[in-house]
Amino acid sequence: MILVLEKGITPDQKSNIRRTLLKKGLIVREISEEGQSIIGAIGKGNQDADFFQQLPGVAEVIPISKSFKLVSRELHADDTCVPVGDVMIGGERITVIAGPCAVESRDQALTIAREVRKYGAVLFRGGAFKPRTSPYSFQGLEEEGLKILAEVREEVGLGVVTEITSPTQADIMMKYVDVVQIGARNMQNFELLKCVGRMGKPVFLKRGLSATIEEWLMSAEYILAEGNDNVILCERGIRTFEPYTRNTLDLSAIPVIKKLTHLPVIIDPSHATGLREKVAPMSRAAIAAGADGLMIEVHHEPDKALSDGAQSLYPQQFGQLMRDLYVIAPVVGKQLDFSYLDKAKAVDRLNKAKGTDKQRVAFLGEMGTFSHKACEQYFGEKVEPVPISSFRKIFESVKRGEVDFGVLPLENSLTGSIHENYDLLLEYDLKIIGEITLRIMHHLIVRPGVTLDTITRVFSHPQVFEQCRQFLERHDDWELVSVKDTAKAVKQICESDRLNEAAIANKVAAEIYKMEVIEEGVETDPRNYTRFVIIGTEQLEKGPCQKSSLIYSTGNRPGALFESLKIFSENGINLVKLESRPIPGKPWEYMFYVDLEADVESDTFKPILAALVEKTDYLKILGSY
Ligand code: PEP
Ligand code: MN
Numbered sequence: 327m328i329l330v331l332e333k334g335i336t337p338d339q340k341s342n343i344r345r346t347l348l349k350k351g352l353i354v355r356e357i358s359e360e361g362q363s364i365i366g367a368i369g370k371g372n373q374d375a376d377f378f379q380q381l382p383g384v385a386e387v388i389p390i391s392k393s394f395k396l397v398s399r400e401l402h403a404d405d406t407c408v409p410v411g412d413v414m415i416g417g418e419r420i421t422v423i424a425g426p427c428a429v430e431s432r433d434q435a436l437t438i439a440r441e442v443r444k445y446g447a448v449l450f451r452g453g454a455f456k457p458r459t460s461p462y463s464f465q466g467l468e469e470e471g472l473k474i475l476a477e478v479r480e481e482v483g484l485g486v487v488t489e490i491t492s493p494t495q496a497d498i499m500m501k502y503v504d505v506v507q508i509g510a511r512n513m514q515n516f517e518l519l520k521c522v523g524r525m526g527k528p529v530f531l532k533r534g535l536s537a538t539i540e541e542w543l544m545s546a547e548y549i550l551a552e553g554n555d556n557v558i559l560c561e562r563g564i565r566t567f568e569p570y571t572r573n574t575l576d577l578s579a580i581p582v583i584k585k586l587t588h589l590p591v592i593i594d595p596s597h598a599t600g601l602r603e604k605v606a607p608m609s610r611a612a613i614a615a616g617a618d619g620l621m622i623e624v625h626h627e628p629d630k631a632l633s634d635g636a637q638s639l640y641p642q643q644f645g646q647l648m649r650d651l652y653v654i655a656p657v658v659g660k661q662l663d664f665s666y667l668d669k670a671k672a673v674d675r676l677n678k679a680k681g682t683d684k685q686r687v688a689f690l691g692e693m694g695t696f697s698h699k700a701c702e703q704y705f706g707e708k709v710e711p712v713p714i715s716s717f718r719k720i721f722e723s724v725k726r727g728e729v730d731f732g733v734l735p736l737e738n739s740l741t742g743s744i745h746e747n748y749d750l751l752l753e754y755d756l757k758i759i760g761e762i763t764l765r766i767m768h769h770l771i772v773r774p775g776v777t778l779d780t781i782t783r784v785f786s787h788p789q790v791f792e793q794c795r796q797f798l799e800r801h802d803d804w805e806l807v808s809v810k811d812t813a814k815a816v817k818q819i820c821e822s823d824r825l826n827e828a829a830i831a832n833k834v835a836a837e838i839y840k841m842e843v844i845e846e847g848v849e850t851d852p853r854n855y856t857r858f859v860i861i862g863t864e865q866l867e868k869g870p871c872q873k874s875s876l877i878y879s880t881g882n883r884p885g886a887l888f889e890s891l892k893i894f895s896e897n898g899i900n901l902v903k904l905e906s907r908p909i910p911g912k913p914w915e916y917m918f919y920v921d922l923e924a925d926v927e928s929d930t931f932k933p934i935l936a937a938l939v940e941k942t943d944y945l946k947i948l949g950s951y
Contacts, residue, residue, distance in 0.1 A: 339382045353551055420655050422447045423619065442484075524553070530558050531558065560621060561577075562594035571600055593612035609651065660703075661703040692811060694832070700764055721753075733859075739851075756863060773819055872925070874950040877918070900923040902921045
């Protein structure tokens with residue numbers, strides 16, 4: 327059952343409630359969501375709702391209708407993110423775990439680990455204790471394999487995941503690995519589940535060969551009931567009558583799981599299909615269906631693999647798949663970040679150097695704006711997002727060191743550049759140190775009960791009105807009221823009691839203010855993306871950059887622009903953006919804004935830069951990233 331606590335509950339009342347529940351033999355979990363405190367009380371003990379309702383400080387008692395309790399969304403509405411070192415499994419970043427089926431040797435593990443890390447995997451997998459169908463097949467290197475995994479963590483910097491097949495392995499697992507996997511064959515090995523529950527390390531729980539979703543969640547419940555909430559579910563195919571694939575991948579489990587539980591879900595397309603060529607299509611589908619990540623078998627010499635070679639991707643195939651996933655993720659509101667681990671390390675380094683707890687990152691508007699989302703997806707949980715009311719103030723705050731970085735929208739695929747920010751980039755001496763692209767979906771949001779036909783006034787940002795022009799033309803009697811950001815628009819309708827108002831904003835803002843979406847996706851073109859850049863005084867991480875942004879002007883003479891562009895052409899450098907902007911105070915003179923696929927601050931670029939300086943009157947490097 328769920329005990330909703332009164333807002334003004336005293337610490338004494340709370341500990342009295344806890345004591346009473348524990349005395350009745352119940353498992354107690356305290357959860358605080360959106361300012362509301364609740365206590366989950368689970369177990370075999372007496373759960374007489376009337377009795378608990380009487381306790382001072384209890385506002386309401388709600389029974390949990392499902393047989394699984396601690397894993398249920400009824401108890402825990404927000405998504406759980408499972409931390410594994412610098413990696414957060416769940417939330418808005420895609421986690422890819424990759425590696426061989428089994429650790430075969432030190433060389434094999436290190437070679438594959440380096441490859442998969444290079445392509446963006448954030449955790450390494452590899453079995454040391456292999457539960458094989460035949461007792462005559464390779465059974466794994468056992469403790470020797472675990473030692474190799476620990477070496478991979480040290481040498482390559484990837485956290486390691488491996489399967490535990492017996493409670494007797496608990497001690498060595500504690501010593502060497504970061505995540506323990508419960509294999510499909512052991513999903514209902516209840517002693518093992520209790521054991522990993524007590525170990526406290528994150529648990530990667532595979533779905534059994536023929537387990538229902540309910541049975542799978544009950545297995546997760548065993549782990550949580552022991553006090554370990556860090557469980558990651560993994561769908562790896564179930565046994566059906568179909569022999570063309572090793573198993574049948576149940577992708578429909580993803581939305582079911584997302585509704586029933588707060589735990590993250592990862593898809594294993596390798597064991598699901600058993601065939602290399604089927605792995606990439608199923609991986610792409612899994613991300614599109616809302617999975618939090620993937621576990622993929624990769625081997626540099628799959629023909630020589632001691633197990634599951636036929637389903638293992640070559641490293642390069644894995645790399646190509648990662649590029650596809652990078653493109654797909656923003657479509658479903660997520661990110662696959664190739665520099666996830668380096669970024670986390672860099673943020674830690676900066677914290678240490680500055681003696682701070684968390685780097686502060688400024689963004690425009692309030693919590694729930696797209697800028698806020700860009701900040702979270704770029705940096706993860708390791709920074710403190712700081713809402714600021716104007717773009718200029720963001721530049722000022724970064725310049726004065728009040729915040730460490732700023733997040734700025736720079737261009738939108740439907741409406742073009744956000745010129746104010748380009749002008750500010752010209753004016754301030756700050757650097758672009760990174761970029762992130764978000765798919766922008768806009769929704770028509772109202773107070774609960776308001777319908778489309780009663781709306782006469784709509785609040786949003788002017789850029790948003792522009793992106794939703796076709797939808798708004800169908801309602802040309804609506805008054806459009808511009809506000810500073812989309813979250814403010816939702817706040818506005820939330821705080822007014824008028825029934826004729828609506829806002830256009832994203833879903834998160836609607837959720838924050840408990841408003842209702844009555845029309846989804848009202849942007850004119852669904853391929854609506856905004857590119858955000860991160861500004862700062864210094865690079866987050868030193869290393870090779872793929873892209874750079876420049877601003878320059880040329881003299882007003884025939885062929886001046888052509889001569890500058892010729893330098894890029896002759897050096898085989900691809901331009902991905904070229905735009906001109908009037909120079910303030912100099913009528914009919916222009917600055918050129920150029921993005922190119924090169925690291926202009928690298929040594930190899932030096933001669934090219936020198937040639938460019940010669941052909942330009944003014945040149946400013948906005949940054950390489
Ligand atoms: C594995 O991940 O190597 C494995 C044995 O998987 P499963 O338990 O899903 O068969
Ligand atoms: Mn395998």
